[in-house]
Structure formats: C-alpha cells, structure tokens
Amino acid sequence: MAGSDLPWRPPRPCDYYWSEFRHCKSLRNRFHHYYVYGTFPSCEQWKEDYHMCREWEKIQSTHCKESLQQSERNRVAEQRNFTPVWELRQTPPADWHSPLNQGKPQDS
Amino acid sequence: MDQSKQQEEDYGYNLFPERKTGKYKKGSIAESLFTFNHKCQVMLHLAIETSPYAKLLLGAMKNSGCALHKDRHFSCEDCDGTVSGGFDATTSQIVLCQNNIHQQSHMNRVVTHELIHAFDHCRAHVDWFNNFRHLACSEIRAANLSGDCSFSNELSRFNFGIKQHHQECVRGRALRSILAVRKISREEAEKVVDEVFDSCFNDHAPFGRIPHSKKDAKFAYRDFENRDRYSANL
Numbered sequence A: 001m002a003g004s005d006l007p008w009r010p011p012r013p014c015d016y017y018w019s020e021f022r023h024c025k026s027l028r029n030r031f032h033h034y035y036v037y038g039t040f041p042s043c044e045q046w047k048e049d050y051h052m053c054r055e056w057e058k059i060q061s062t063h064c065k066e067s068l069q070q071s072e073r074n075r076v077a078e079q080r081n082f083t084p085v086w087e088l089r090q091t092p093p094a095d096w097h098s099p100l101n102q103g104k105p106q107d108s
Numbered sequence B: 001m002d003q004s005k006q007q008e009e010d011y012g013y014n015l016f017p018e019r020k021t022g023k024y025k026k027g028s029i030a031e032s033l034f035t036f037n038h039k040c041q042v043m044l045h046l047a048i049e050t051s052p053y054a055k056l057l058l059g060a061m062k063n064s065g066c067a068l069h070k071d072r073h074f075s076c077e078d079c080d081g082t083v084s085g086g087f088d089a090t091t092s093q094i095v096l097c098q099n100n101i102h103q104q105s106h107m108n109r110v111v112t113h114e115l116i117h118a119f120d121h122c123r124a125h126v127d128w129f130n131n132f133r134h135l136a137c138s139e140i141r142a143a144n145l146s147g148d149c150s151f152s153n154e155l156s157r158f159n160f161g162i163k164q165h166h167q168e169c170v171r172g173r174a175l176r177s178i179l180a181v182r183k184i185s186r187e188e189a190e191k192v193v194d195e196v197f198d199s200c201f202n203d204h205a206p207f208g209r210i211p212h213s214k215k216d217a218k219f220a221y222r223d224f225e226n227r228d229r230y231s232a233n234l
Helices: A014-025 A027-037 A044-059 A062-079 B002-008 B029-050 B052-063 B105-125 B132-145 B151-156 B163-179 B186-202 B214-224 B227-230
Strands: B075-077 B085-088 B091-097
Touching: A014 A027, A014 A044, A014 B214, A027 B163, A044 A062, B002 B151, B029 B052, B029 B105, B052 B105, B052 B214, B085 B105, B091 B105, B105 B132, B105 B186, B132 B163, B132 B186, B151 B163, B163 B186, B214 B227
Parallel strands: B075 B091
Antiparallel strands: B085 B091
C-alpha cells in the first residue's frame, strides 16, 4: 500500500489461511473461545480467504485481491476497536538503556 | 608434573568464583540462595529462548526501540511473600522472584506477564505511579494475554468456571495486583478496573489475539514475523 515497488501479493501465504482455519475449527480453540466470550467462533472467513488466495495464485483477478484486502482490513479494524486508555509514544523512553545505578527496585 | 596439571585444570570453577573459595557450606542457607539465583537465571534463559510468548514480546519491543538485554533488563532476586515478579519502571527492569519461581512453566508465564508491562511502558506514556487507570489497564492486559487466566491455571487454583470465566479471572487478578502494590480501597480498585476493562481487555497488542496456548502464541509470532509483507499488501 505505502510505496512498495514489489507487485501485490496476498498479505499472508495461502497456507497460513488454511492453518488458521483448521486451528479456528479445532475443539481446543472452540473451547477457549467459549471460555473467553461465551460463544463459539466463526471460522468461515479464514476458509474464504484461503480459497481467494489460491485463486489469486492461479488467475490474479482483481476480485480476489480486493476480497482479501477487505477481509484483512476488517481484521485490523476489529483489533483496533477500542478507545486507548493512554497516549502512545512517538519514541521509546529516554532512560530505557541507561546504566543501572543500584537503585532499589520498586514493585509494580 | 601432577601438581602443574592440577593447577591448569580448574574444571570451569573460574566461571563461579564464589564456589571456588568454598564460601558456602553444603546445605547452608547461603548456598540455597545462590542455587536459586542460578536456577532462576537458567530458567529465564530458557524462557527467553523457547517461549513463543516471550519471543514475540521481545521482538515487538526491539521493533519499538526497546531492545532488552538479559543482564540489564532482568534481575533475579529474593522477594517477599508469594509475589512472583514485577516491573520496575524507574530502572526499566523486570524483577523475577527466584525464591518463588520453581517451575519452568511458571517462569515462562511470569516473564510473559512482566514483558507485557515492559511493552506497555515502551510504547505508551504509562503513568505507573500516579494514574490508577494506567496501572489497571496494564494489569488487565497482562492477566489477559500471559496465560495467567488459562483454563488449566484456573483449575489448579480451584477456580471452576467455563462460560466467560476468563474475563472474571482477568478482572480478579488485575484487582489483586493493584491491591498488592497500591494503598487503595477494594471498592476504588474495582471501580477503576470496571472503567477501563472493555478498552484494555480488547487491546491485544502485540499478539493480535488472546493467546490461549503455545500454538496460539506460535501463530501470533508467525504473524509478527510476517508483518512487513502483511502491511505492504493491505
């Protein structure tokens, strides 16, 4: 998206989509999802993305590309769906690499 | 000939100068302390090298300009009571309680938990000492993402629950952590946790998911390694 000279390719290798689908459908994952959210996960999008990815490999259609991009953008949006409690830094803390001076550790 | 040979060969004892002098009597308290420190160092090293949770956090922090060095940013020490570890924001150090961590799986979890605090310190302006919301948020995230509240860990604490129990556990552990380190009433602490819970529970950085198992963490690490390709083709 941002100034890459390389031709477009799916954001993940196709087998990543398949392994995510299989992992999503597994009994363990279904249990964990219920344990956290009280519902069962929906896994079909991974399968859909896998098929789009494979088709892209065959025919490079715009439809496949847009479908995959939209799916991944939705995933990113889902991960950002909260209002942060704190302000993000532009640079790391200035004293991160400062040498220790035998200060007593406090708890956190 | 024999004498000189013996002097050359010191069986690696030069790596442990305090052992050479025989300072610590076998079975003495002093020797126990030394032994826990060494054990802690070994377990820490294993955690950093093999835990996908730790590897992802270390990689993400390096990416953000906060590369961690074992000698500078980790410290194995004796601690009071039953606390397992802490993050000291004033020295940017993760403290590991060598007297309270005796299993590798526990070490892996504590390292992950404290790395999450360190990660938050690195990427955000977290006011650890004056802002309870910030403290609560980081504790919620650490309990959520480190495996602290996994089903098996909760079972081992005799906390039985299934449907949405994870969230209950995260709330409870965040509350405990806050009460342990700050002079604040339980009611106030509960209020702060409630205020920030929805936001912080849904902040899964840098994992991109709640890693319930090593497999989840490996997938998350895989995504982290793929991040350049991912963002370039979004």
